[in-house]
Amino acid sequence: MSHIELNDKKIQILEVAEKLFSEKGFEGTSIRDISKIAKINVAMISYYFGSKDRLLESLIIYKTSDLKLKLENLLQENIEPLEKINKLIEIYITRINCNKGIFRVLHFELNSKEREKSMTAFTELKKGNLKSVESIISQGQAKGVFRKDVIIPLITPTIIGTFFHFHMNKPFFVELLNLNTEELYDNYIKTTLKKHIQQTIKALLVYEN
DSSP, X not given: OOOOOOOHHHHHHHHHHHHHHHHHOSTTOOHHHHHHXXXXXXXXXXXXXXXXXXXXXXXXXXXXXXXHHHHHHHHHSOSOHHHHHHHHHHHHHHHHHHTHHHHHHHHHTOOSHHHHHHOHHHHHHHXXXXXXXXXXXXXXXXXXXXXXXXXXXXXXXXXXXXXXXXXXXXXXXXXXXXXXXXXXXXXXXXXXXXXXXXHHHHHHHBOOO
C-alpha cells in the first residue's frame, strides 16, 4: 500500500485515530472508540480501512506522504554533504515534533515481529529513510569529508532516540531547563535540541582534526 484515496470522512477518521492512538496508545484504542469520537459508525470505518492495523498503516501513509518527496529533493540539492545531513536532521525533527504521538506509537508499541510483518508501510518508510541517509553519507565519503567507518544504520536511531528520550522525559526537562510553557518547550526542540543532535551526528561522521 503506497497510496490511499482520501475523502473527508476518511481524513476525519484518521485525525481522530491519531489523537486517540497518541493519548491511549494503539492497543488501548478500539475501533469503537474512534467511531464514537468521529461520529462515524463502526461498519463504515471497517468498510474504509478493514482492520485497526490497516487503519494505522493508512495513517502512516497520510502523515508521511510528503516526507519521501522532501528527502528526494534534499538528495538533489547542490550543497555540501554536512549541510545535507543538517537539513536531513531538521526535516526529521520537524516531522517527529509535529506528529509526536503517532511516532511514539510506531517506535515504542509496534516493534514486535508479528506487527512488523503487517506494517509494510512503516517498514518501507524506514527503508526509504535509510537509503536517503546512506546516499548522503556516501556522497560525503566520496568527497573525503566523512569517515569510512561510519555505521550508517545507527545514524537514524541516534537522531530519533535522542529526540524521544528528551520528549518521553518531558516533565523532568521542563523543570530542569525552565521550559514552563508549551511555546518554550517547542522552541527548545527546534533550536537547542536540534543543534545538539546535529553536532552529535557531525562528531560521528567527520574526521577529527
